[in-house]
Amino acid sequence: MMLNIENIRAQFPILAQQIHGKNLVYLDNGATTQKPISVINAITNYYKNENSNVHRGVHFLSGLATKKLEKTRNAVKKFIGARYNHEIIFTKGATDSINLVANGYSTLLKKGDEIIISELEHHSNIVPWQICCENCGASLKIIPIKDNGELDMDCFYNMISKNTKIVAISHISNTLGTVNPVEKIISKAHELGAKVLIDGAQATTHVNLNMIDLDADYYVFSAHKMYGPTGVGVLYGKEEALNSLPVYQGGGEMIKDVSFKKTTYAPLPHKFEAGTPNIAGIIALNEAITFVLKLGIENIYNYERELLEYATNEILKIKGVVIYGNSKNKTGIISFNIDGIHPYDIGVIIDKFGVAIRTGHHCTQPLMERFKIPGTARISFAVYNTIEEINICIEAIKKAKSMLV
Numbered sequence: 001m002m003l004n005i006e007n008i009r010a011q012f013p014i015l016a017q018q019i020h021g022k023n024l025v026y027l028d029n030g031a032t033t034q035k036p037i038s039v040i041n042a043i044t045n046y047y048k049n050e051n052s053n054v055h056r057g058v059h060f061l062s063g064l065a066t067k068k069l070e071k072t073r074n075a076v077k078k079f080i081g082a083r084y085n086h087e088i089i090f091t092k093g094a095t096d097s098i099n100l101v102a103n104g105y106s107t108l109l110k111k112g113d114e115i116i117i118s119e120l121e122h123h124s125n126i127v128p129w130q131i132c133c134e135n136c137g138a139s140l141k142i143i144p145i146k147d148n149g150e151l152d153m154d155c156f157y158n159m160i161s162k163n164t165k166i167v168a169i170s171h172i173s174n175t176l177g178t179v180n181p182v183e184k185i186i187s188k189a190h191e192l193g194a195k196v197l198i199d200g201a202q203a204t205t206h207v208n209l210n211m212i213d214l215d216a217d218y219y220v221f222s223a224h225k226m227y228g229p230t231g232v233g234v235l236y237g238k239e240e241a242l243n244s245l246p247v248y249q250g251g252g253e254m255i256k257d258v259s260f261k262k263t264t265y266a267p268l269p270h271k272f273e274a275g276t277p278n279i280a281g282i283i284a285l286n287e288a289i290t291f292v293l294k295l296g297i298e299n300i301y302n303y304e305r306e307l308l309e310y311a312t313n314e315i316l317k318i319k320g321v322v323i324y325g326n327s328k329n330k331t332g333i334i335s336f337n338i339d340g341i342h343p344y345d346i347g348v349i350i351d352k353f354g355v356a357i358r359t360g361h362h363c364t365q366p367l368m369e370r371f372k373i374p375g376t377a378r379i380s381f382a383v384y385n386t387i388e389e390i391n392i393c394i395e396a397i398k399k400a401k402s403m404l405v
């Protein structure tokens, strides 16, 4: 299906904005996507008409908020093809979800146990595991990446063993766009009795997900990277995988009975949902899912691939450009540098032309070390971007280059 991009753009009020007197060209979608009006309206409507706390009240509004929150849980379950609603835990985001699991593992693992991650992980899929290892004495093993930005799977097959208890890997790299072979990783890990957590922060609008087929034990993502609000995330876990984890945070909502003698905990999913959640955000996540499903994930992926191919060709015409991450299976992310120019300077100058990109290490410092660079400039696409915007961005980069060399 051909997407009607003009119609899609019209649903994003922020895109009509001017920055420094120029039309906004927003190409920082890997950091966060913009929000369609349906998502914005869901948030304002909640606070205008529905605001109430969930799960506790007997009154109408509390019942309504609870119903809507649980409706999102059901929508997420369907969206990612999970078995049960109680396998969907609402969190603050992908980072929060990973911390929940890593914290649990710090009580389950001991010296001699191993955790495998990769060289291209976001800090939020590195540091929680480092903390986990510090707490329990387990050790962290790292799958290296090849020059083209793909995981070195031979190394993975060599390093995984019966000592491996969990493998935590991103589905798609936020810096390189590499789509990792998570199916192979999951199947090998399971062969050896290890569990697998997939960091899907960059994947939910690019890959049709089915948890039953994928067979990941845990899968995490953030609403704000899929046209939803900030402050909301999901931890999916297979029922038995979630049940095997100890409670994370204590408080209201997550208990069955509290007494000073002995407190007992609520069953899934509430066991992991202490305190009042971001109710408005969770309700709005349902709208984000509807938005994505209406367009179709395959259509979004294909359209962004067209943008990626066009932009890659154009940017490579600029002398001195190096692109990091050239795997065949790659989503709409271009990390690049220009010989002799610091990426930060490119970002600052093209901002003056209304073009928003990200520069720096993208929360992947070990990956920067791997390429022996301080950082990159990163263009990352969403479904509302256009060829025209790419042309504006390329012209702005050329101007920046001419000013800097």
Ligand SMILES: Cc1ncc(COP(=O)(O)O)c(C=O)c1O
Pocket (backbone or CB within 6 Å): 030, 031, 092, 093, 094, 095, 096, 122, 124, 125, 170, 172, 173, 174, 199, 201, 202, 222, 224
């Ligand atoms: C691959 C990846 N993992 C995890 C995260 C963390 O997501 P959040 O900041 O929403 O918790 C990000 C955010 O950039 C990411 O790109």
